[in-house]
Structure formats: structure tokens, C-alpha cells
Amino acid sequence: MRYLRLHRPYILMGGLAALAACQAVFGSQAVAMPITTGTADSTVHLRMLLAVASAALAVGSLHSRMQSFEATATDRLRRFRAIHLTAVTALAVLLSGSIELVSGTAESATTLVRAQLVWTGLAILSGRLFGWLLAWILPLATVFPLTYLGWDTMNQPRWWNWLWQDAASPACWALAISSLILGTGGFLGTPWRRYAYGKRLTRSVRNG
Amino acid sequence: MWWIYRTEVRRSALRWALPAFVAVDLLVLFGRSRHWIGVWPEASAAAQIPAFYLGPALAGAAAWSAASRRRSGVVEQLAAAAKSSWRVELAQLSATLTYGVLAYTLGALTAAGVTVPEAGPEFWWPGYILLGLALITICTGVGHLLGRTTKSLFAVPVICALGCLVFLGVFGFAPGTGSSGIGLAVLSGYPYTTVSALPLTARLLLGIGLIALAAGVGSHLRSASGRPGWPGLPLAGLSGVGLVAIAVVLFVTAGPLLAQREVPADPLCTHSKPQICVWPESQKFVPEFEAMSARIAALPPGLIKSPDVFYEDGVRGGPLDMGRGFYIFEGQTWDAATSMAIRLNEASSPPYCDPVDEAANDHRLKAQLELISWLTVRIAGNGQPAAIHGGPPGVDQKAIRVLVTRPEAEQVAWATARYKVVRETPCASE
Numbered sequence: 001m002r003y004l005r006l007h008r009p010y011i012l013m014g015g016l017a018a019l020a021a022c023q024a025v026f027g028s029q030a031v032a033m034p035i036t037t038g039t040a041d042s043t044v045h046l047r048m049l050l051a052v053a054s055a056a057l058a059v060g061s062l063h064s065r066m067q068s069f070e071a072t073a074t075d076r077l078r079r080f081r082a083i084h085l086t087a088v089t090a091l092a093v094l095l096s097g098s099i100e101l102v103s104g105t106a107e108s109a110t111t112l113v114r115a116q117l118v119w120t121g122l123a124i125l126s127g128r129l130f131g132w133l134l135a136w137i138l139p140l141a142t143v144f145p146l147t148y149l150g151w152d153t154m155n156q157p158r159w160w161n162w163l164w165q166d167a168a169s170p171a172c173w174a175l176a177i178s179s180l181i182l183g184t185g186g187f188l189g190t191p192w193r194r195y196a197y198g199k200r201l202t203r204s205v206r207n208g
Numbered sequence: 209m210w211w212i213y214r215t216e217v218r219r220s221a222l223r224w225a226l227p228a229f230v231a232v233d234l235l236v237l238f239g240r241s242r243h244w245i246g247v248w249p250e251a252s253a254a255a256q257i258p259a260f261y262l263g264p265a266l267a268g269a270a271a272w273s274a275a276s277r278r279r280s281g282v283v284e285q286l287a288a289a290a291k292s293s294w295r296v297e298l299a300q301l302s303a304t305l306t307y308g309v310l311a312y313t314l315g316a317l318t319a320a321g322v323t324v325p326e327a328g329p330e331f332w333w334p335g336y337i338l339l340g341l342a343l344i345t346i347c348t349g350v351g352h353l354l355g356r357t358t359k360s361l362f363a364v365p366v367i368c369a370l371g372c373l374v375f376l377g378v379f380g381f382a383p384g385t386g387s388s389g390i391g392l393a394v395l396s397g398y399p400y401t402t403v404s405a406l407p408l409t410a411r412l413l414l415g416i417g418l419i420a421l422a423a424g425v426g427s428h429l430r431s432a433s434g435r436p437g438w439p440g441l442p443l444a445g446l447s448g449v450g451l452v453a454i455a456v457v458l459f460v461t462a463g464p465l466l467a468q469r470e471v472p473a474d475p476l477c478t479h480s481k482p483q484i485c486v487w488p489e490s491q492k493f494v495p496e497f498e499a500m501s502a503r504i505a506a507l508p509p510g511l512i513k514s515p516d517v518f519y520e521d522g523v524r525g526g527p528l529d530m531g532r533g534f535y536i537f538e539g540q541t542w543d544a545a546t547s548m549a550i551r552l553n554e555a556s557s558p559p560y561c562d563p564v565d566e567a568a569n570d571h572r573l574k575a576q577l578e579l580i581s582w583l584t585v586r587i588a589g590n591g592q593p594a595a596i597h598g599g600p601p602g603v604d605q606k607a608i609r610v611l612v613t614r615p616e617a618e619q620v621a622w623a624t625a626r627y628k629v630v631r632e633t634p635c636a637s638e
Contacts, residue, residue, distance in 0.1 A: 015363065029374075029378065030377075030378075031373070031374050031377030031378055032377045032378070032380075032381055033260075033377060034236075034257045034260045034381075034393065034395055035240065044377065046374060049370055049373065049374060052370070053366055053367075053370055056366055057362075057363075057366075060362045063361075063362060133279075133361055133362050134272075136268075136362075136365065136366045136369075140268070140366070140369055140370070141228070143373070144232055144235075144261050145235075148235070148236060148239065148240065148261070149235065149239050149240065
């Protein structure tokens with residue numbers, strides 16, 4: 001309970017609900033990008049950008065105003081944090097996926113969920129690197145290559161363009177999985193663990 | 209104030225983001241297409257496009273920087289500072305802006321640097337670049353204002369960055385080419401359009417006004433309360449509000465951002481006949497047009513009649529529309545060849561008349577579209593560029609491509625048969 005109180009779940013839920021409402025009402029709004037492509041579909045829909053925000057919000061909610069105290073916490077808090085992250089991410093992905101399933105097709109919902117998984121992994125990594133309040137940096141930064149560099153000269157989406165590749169594209173699923181693995185690693189790699197691992201490494205090197 | 213500013217620049221979190229900003233700028237310039245190199249207006253427009261991504265990024269960054277005093281817990285100290293609060297605010301805001309403008313300027317200089325060797329130094333085209341600068345300033349001002357006036361540490365940067373991006377994407381682009389925005393960014397710079405001075409001034413003024421507003425109002429919000437003494441008239445804030453109000457009025461009344469240019473005094477024309485006349489800015493395409501002109505002259509003389517001169521859009525003045533002139537799309541002369549083919553076909557066909565029935569109309573249209581496709585491939589010479597797909601509806605492009613490799617007599621026979629269909633289409637009697 002005390003964990004929940006610190007993390008202000010009402011605001012988080014409110015944010016997720018607002019994003020979901022935006023997605024339901026304006027999700028198909030086209031957002032023009034400064035590119036001209038011929039035949040391939042390259043329209044950026046608002047729901048894609050909302051998915052970035054949703055992934056970042058889910059991860060950013062890990063931020064706590066008692067971070068420096070929590071750095072010394074035991075396993076118990078870390079378990080709570082793991083549950084928190086899993087639950088909120090699952091909720092966010094479920095929300096955007098189900099709304100897209102209702103308003104779009106199964107294919108587009110799969111693509112959106114895949115994209116959100118990629119962004120979630122990146123958000124966790126970004127949160128670990130820059131602090132949880134800045135979890136949005138890496139996911140938001142990918143918007144540029146995705147929307148601007150994502151097509152080759154024949155106007156086909158590039159293999160890594162996880163927003164416009166087919167829902168079944170193995171390369172993009174590999175990206176999603178590796179992003180999640182990176183994210184998990186980032187989540188587990190707390191400063192203390194990194195410190196301890198570094199110590200063990202230097203000791204083993206010294207001992208040959 | 210200067211030393212506060214220098215300290216802010218040195219300590220700004222954005223110094224880590226600068227390489228990323230520069231990378232984005234250069235990738236926007238060179239990552240997709242390089243057709244703009246060598247044409248000044250296109251180069252200027254291309255150097256402006258990074259602002260579309262840098263602007264939202266800076267909005268988020270400014271919102272993040274503006275909240276830094278609350279994250280580090282020095283609100284009270286800053287409120288008790290002996291400097292006027294708007295100076296403190298402005299120093300921080302300018303530091304944020306400096307990084308964005310630095311990346312943007314580097315991009316613009318690079319664009320100019322690669323354009324000079326091919327296009328010569330005589331045409332300088334600052335309009336679009338200033339437009340991008342205005343966009344960056346506006347976004348930064350909005351970001352700082354929101355970052356200072358709201359309480360949330362997490363949501364505001366995200367909302368500012370994404371909000372600016374979505375706003376620009378939905379409403380930002382200058383009207384024309386299918387979009388209906390308020391004109392904060394442009395996609396391309398054709399030589400026949402130019403940025404009007406008054407609307408550009410309005411956008412620049414809006415940027416400056418928002419900066420003033422952010423510095424003036426931001427300092428009076430969410431600072432520590434209970435500061436003794438007369439709070440003073442928020443002069444900086446009031447002048448910011450005034451500037452923004454003037455800018456908005458000017459913005460609304462100044463009219464569209466892009467205007468058609470005056471007719472050029474001395475357009476560049478090919479030496480060979482038929483002449484092809486283009487804007488002086490398009491000089492890098494002239495050798496290609498010389499070759500096209502020669503290819504037009506080599507078309508079967510009895511069958512194809514050619515106008516004496518072809519003009520690039522706007523060279524002759526008058527309203528811009530398809531058929532009167534051609535334009536060079538993304539550095540490719542294919543569209544120009546299509547326009548010329550349409551003109552040639554028009555000149556070689558009998559005057560238009562309403563056919564008797566639908567079937568006759570379809571029959572004639574198909575013949576004409578096939579003729580236009582054939583002429584386009586003949587004029588363009590090097591075949592269809594890879595980036596351009598399709599053609600007129602109902603025309604077998606592969607067959608046309610095979611046809612142009614056949615002997616001339618066979619092609620003439622093919623075209624004569626098409627023109628026979630066109631000529632013999634029964635007209636509805638008047």
C-alpha cells in the first residue's frame with residue numbers, strides 16, 4: 001500500500017486513460033511528415049505516437065521521489081517494482097492493442113503492440129541510463145528514423161521499420177524481443193549490481 | 209547577464225544532446241535524397257526541414273530544462289537571487305535555444321557549402337532558413353513556458369515534444385500540395401515560389417514574443433511565495449504578452465506564407481530548338497534540357513508538331529497550372545518530360561471536340577495516353593527513374609518501353625495508327 005501511495009497510481013491511471021481516450025477518438029488522425037513517398041503507405045497515425053507516450057508513461061511511472069533511499073532497498077522493494085512494471089506495461093499494451101483491434105484490423109493491432117513492446121524495452125533502457133523521469137528519450141528519439149529514414153529508394157519500408165513492416169515480419173519481432181531483453185537487463189542492472197559485478201570482474205581478472 | 213548565460217550554456221543538459229541534434233540535422237539533409245544540392249531555393253528548403261524535428265525536440269528539452277530548479281531543489285535560492293528573475297529565466301532559455309540554433313545553423317551552413325560549387329554564389333535564399341529558425345524559437349518558447357507553469361516533471365516534456373510534432377504534422381505545413389496548414393514549415397522550395405516578407409516577420413516575431421513571454425511570465429509562476437516587498441509590475445511578462453498579441457494579429461492578417469515570384473528578367477534558355485526556358489536557379493538542369501530539346505527535335509517531323517518554347521512553371525508569370533509549364537520534381541526531369549509530352553500531343557492532335565458517345569471517348573483517350581507515354585519516354589531518354597512508379601491509367605508501360613527500342617519506322621507506324629484513331633473520332637455535331 002505504501003508503495004502505491006508513493007507512486008501516485010491515480011495520476012498514472014488518469015494518464016493512461018487520457019492516452020486511451022485520445023487513441024479511441026483521434027487515433028486515425030494522419031500526421032504529415034516532411035517526406036514525399038510515392039506508392040508505399042507512409043502515413044503516420046496519431047495512435048503510433050500515442051503508443052510511444054504510453055510506453056514511456058508506463059516505464060516512467062517507476063520514478064519515485066525517494067529514489068536515493070530506495071537505492072539501498074532490499075529484494076522486497078525490487079519485487080514490488082518488477083510487479084509494478086509488468087502490470088503497468090501489460091495494462092498499457094492491452095489498452096492500446098484492444099482499442100486498435102476494435103477500430104482497426106488484427107494486423108494493425110499486432111503491429112502496434114509490437115511497436116509498443118519495442119518502445120517499452122527502449123524506455124526501460126533509457127530510464128536506467130538517464131533516470132526514470134527521462135524514460136521517454138530513447139523511444140521518442142526513434143520517431144525520427146522511423147518516420148524519416150524508414151523507406152528505401154524503392155519506397156519499400158526498411159527491414160527495421162517496425163511501424164510499417166508486415167505484422168509477421170521476423171526481423172521486427174526479433175527487434176521487439178531483443179529490445180525487451182535489453183530492457184529487462186536494464187531493469188535488473190541496478191547500480192548496486194553493476195558495482196558488485198564490476199568488483200567481481202576485477203577480482204577474477206586480478207586472480208588470472 | 210552574459211556570465212549567467214555562459215554558465216547556463218556550459219552546464220545545460222543539452223550539451224549531451226547536441227551531437228544527436230547535429231546528427232538528426234545532417235541525416236535529414238543527406239539521408240533521404242540529395243536532389244536539392246545545386247538549386248538554391250531547394251537547398252534552403254531542405255536546410256529548413258530539420259527544424260520540423262529539432263523544434264519538437266527542443267520543446268521537450270526546454271520543458272525539461274525549465275523544470276531543472278525544481279528537480280534539484282533550488283527554487284528558494286533562485287527566488288532570493290539578487291538578479292531580476294526574468295534575466296535568470298532568459299539566460300536559461302537562451303542556453304537551450306543556443307544548442308538548437310547551433311545544430312540548425314551547422315546544417316544550414318553545410319547545405320550552403322555543398323550547394324555553392326554547383327549553383328554558384330549569386331543566389332542567396334534565406335527565406336526558408338529563417339522560417340525554420342522561427343519554428344525552432346516558437347517551439348522552444350512554448351516548451352519553456354509550459355515547463356515552468358506546470359507541476360508535472362514527467363509528462364510535460366513528453367507532451368511538449370509530441371504535441372509540437374503532432375501540431376506541426378497536422379497544421380504546420382504551408383498550404384499547397386494537398387496540405388492545408390498555417391504555414392510553419394515547407395516541404396520543398398520550387399524556384400517559382402518565395403517566402404513573403406510580412407508573414408515571415410510575423411512568425412519570427414511570434415518566436416521572439418513567446419521567448420519574452422516565457423522569460424517574463426515563467427519567472428513569476430511557481431516561484432517561492434512570501435517574498436517580501438512590492439512584487440513589481442511584471443514588465444517583461446506584459447511586453448511578452450504584447451509581442452505575442454501583435455505577432456498573432458500580424459500572423460492572421462499577413463496572408464499566406466508562400467507567394468509566386470516575379471517573372472525572371474533573364475530566364476535561362478537552351479540554345480537548341482525547341483527552346484526550353486527555366487529559372488536561373490535551375491541552371492544545373494540545363495545540360496539535361498539541352499539533350500531533351502535535341503530529342504524533341506529528333507521526333508518524327510511530319511507527325512509530331514512542337515511548340516517553339518517550353519517554360520518552367522512561373523517563368524512566364526500568370527497562374528501556375530499543369531499544362532502551361534513544367535516543374536522539376538525532386539530533381540528529376542521525368543515530370544518535366546511528361547508535361548512536354550502533353551504539350552506536344554496537344555499541338556499534334558486536332559482541336560478537342562466532344563465525341564458522340566462514351567465508347568468513342570474511351571477509345572480516343574486510350575490512344576492519347578499511349579501517345580503521351582511514348583513521347584515521355586522518348587523525351588526523357590534514359591527511361592523511367594526507379595523512384596517513379598506507374599504512369600497514365602490503362603497504359604502498358606512495359607510495352608511502351610519495348611516500343612522505343614524498335615526501329616524508327618515501326619514507331620512512326622505505331623504512332624500514326626494512334627493519331628488516326630484520334631483524328632477519326634466522330635464528333636458530336638454542334
